[in-house]
Amino acid sequence: MADMPTLDEFRDEVTAFLDANAERKADEVKQFVWGEGSDDVSLFEEVDRAKELEDLAKAKAWRAKRYDAGLGWIGGPTEYGGRELPAAYDRLYASLETKYHVPAQGFFGIGLGMVAPTIKDHASPEVRADLLPKMYRADIVGCQLFSEPGAGSDLAGLSMTAVRDGDEWILNGQKVWTSGAHYSDIGEIIARTDADQPKHKGLTGFVVDMKAPGVEVRPLRQMTGGANFNEVFFTDVRVPDTHRLGDVNQGWTVALTTLMNERASIGAGGSGSGMGLASITRLQQLCEHFGVSDDPLVRQQLADVYINFQVAKYNNQRAMDKIKAGQLPGPEMSIAKLSLTGNLWRTANFVTDVLGPRVIADTGEWGTFSWGQLLCGVPGMKVAGGTDEVLKNIIGERVLGLPKDPGIDAKTPFREMLKN
Ligand SMILES: Cc1cc2nc3c(=O)[nH]c(=O)nc-3n(C[C@H](O)[C@H](O)[C@H](O)COP(=O)(O)OP(=O)(O)OC[C@H]3O[C@@H](n4cnc5c(N)ncnc54)[C@H](O)[C@@H]3O)c2cc1C
Helix, strand or coil: CCCCCCHHHHHHHHHHHHHHHCEECCCCCCCCCCCCCCCCCCCCCCCCHHHHHHHHHHHHHHHHHHHHCCCCCCCCCHHHCCCCCCHHHHHHHHHHHCCEECCCCHHHHHHHHHHHHHHHHHCCHHHHHHHHHHHHCCCCCEEEECCECCECCCHHHCCCEEEEECCEEEEEEEEEEEECHHHCCEEEEEEECCCCCCCCCCEEEEEEECCCCCEEEEEECCCCCCCCEEEEEEEEEEEEHHHEECCCCCHHHHHHHHHHHHHHHHHHHHHHHHHHHCCHHHHHHHHHHCCCCCCHHHHHHHHHHHHHHHHHHHHHHHHHHHHHCCCCCCHHHHHHHHHHHHHHHHHHHHHHHHHHHHHCCCCCCCCCCCHHHHHHHHHHHHHCCCCHHHHHHHHHHHHCCCCCCCCCCCCCCHHHHHHC
16 A cells, blocks of 8 residues: 555554543553452443443544544545554554553444444445444444344344345344443344245344334343343334345355454453453462462462463464464464353352352452452353353364264254264
């Protein structure tokens, strides 16, 4: 590209933008000290709706500033407001931004990490031109409407129907566990368009307007106390055919695009952030504070937690190197996600062993009851974005070359398969 800045020029540009628009964090890295600052270690942030809306407005304002300065979609096509710069520029921006206080951007993880790449690959040129700039500028937020009460791991078994009516489709059915549906403007949905085809073949993808008549979003309260996701009911919701993703009955391919991006974004961010969350220093100081740091069994368990996080980090680096080299991340992402949840689980168990009843009794003591948020959040992480068991099947089959899982539709009972 003729006018591609060098990385140094780009660094100057980003630094100037950040200096002008955000407050720089103090230079020295603040060491963790037991009893100081926040003791929050939650995986799912619990905020009330009013605070959430306030945070969303700040997050949107920040993304809009970035986009207007030409930094909203660094790798994206210029026709949609992107810069078409290589991934190294994106990474450089991300690393520079961490040095500044900017509003948390978690609201856009699903929309930009999963829905937008699918729209880019499968939507009509008009819909791409309309929605992608709005998504990257955070004028609109997207959610993923895949899971249903009877279809999660077995996504292709979904029941939501879409029936054609002239230039429109009429959608009926229910989705569930839809993260962020309550603040989303659009959703990527997969619906059944031909019940006579084998289940993977009768599906079609659409982009739906979350504010359209007939869409009802009901929050679901999880055991951590908050309500991060929802049930979404569709009653005669009309979607224009222009908002179809891919060809009719090719929705499985569309869904796979999204799921691959989902695993890549959880896995890529995951293994590293997990260690930040429950940093080894925090665990070490927890042991010292409660006088168990000389206990050989505790030391062994702590070393085990540390080693497993390190192994996950190296595996993650391997996947990142593959992406850097222009290859698609493969089973490493399933391993990364599985390692992340395993390590969070290991951490939660370790902390529970050290704290005992303090983890379930709110005495107001710093750094004790707060761990309950991690403990109650880990099971959700083990399910979201592919359950541990399903990921193990993927690793078994695609990495280790084991025989295929008989699956839910197996004609031959599992016991019979074992005999052969
Ligand atoms: C925090 C969180 C956020 C989520 N956000 C979204 C979202 O935004 N949008 C969305 O569409 N969905 C979302 N989901 C839903 C998620 O994708 C599903 O929960 C997941 O796919 C599992 O489906 P299920 O809950 O129906 O469980 P099931 O598929 O019914 O699984 C039940 C149990 O059976 C096991 N199992 C199933 N199949 C097999 C097999 N072949 N071999 C071995 N064991 C198996 C599973 O591992 C699990 O333990 C979210 C879930 C969570 C926890």
